[in-house]
Amino acid sequence: MVSAWPLFLATATRHGISSVYAFPMVVGLLEVGVVNLYATRAHALSAGQVGEAALLANSAGQQILRSALDSVDDDVSANVSPRRFVHQATGMVVAQLRVAPDDALLIIRAHAFASGRTVREVAEAIISRDIDFSV
Numbered sequence: 001m002v003s004a005w006p007l008f009l010a011t012a013t014r015h016g017i018s019s020v021y022a023f024p025m026v027v028g029l030l031e032v033g034v035v036n037l038y039a040t041r042a043h044a045l046s047a048g049q050v051g052e053a054a055l056l057a058n059s060a061g062q063q064i065l066r067s068a069l070d071s072v073d074d075d076v077s078a079n080v081s082p083r084r085f086v087h088q089a090t091g092m093v094v095a096q097l098r099v100a101p102d103d104a105l106l107i108i109r110a111h112a113f114a115s116g117r118t119v120r121e122v123a124e125a126i127i128s129r130d131i132d133f134s135v
Helices: 006-014 047-070 083-097 101-115 119-127
Strands: 019-027 030-039
Touching: 019 047, 019 101, 030 047, 047 101, 083 101, 083 119, 101 119
Parallel strands: none
Antiparallel strands: 019 030
16 A cells, blocks of 8 residues: 555554544634544444534634634734624624634634734624625
8 A cells, every 4th residue: 555644554554543633713704724543443434423522623623713713813802893893794604604702703703813804893894794604
């Protein structure tokens, strides 16, 4: 068998690893990272196990993103932004992505951080439909 990653294969084999499972950490449309799980025997996971692992990976992604954004001084955490814009935009993101309100706000904050804009600016752009996450 030819391996695309010969050093990884050699190290995994040396440590008794026979299976590797990767679960993306996703918050809305944001891919935050990946959770890798390793097993000492080669086997497929059941649909239930895959579902649980994906749920846990996404939960970890939400916590990582929250933690990263909590260290940023944005206008929501500083209460500078009028709440009505942010609440309306949050509701729109909930409808567009079918996520919980906390996740929708997290997505708005992450988008603001990534684009170098304030949360209020992103909220106003969502309300005016200049930003549409459902596309």
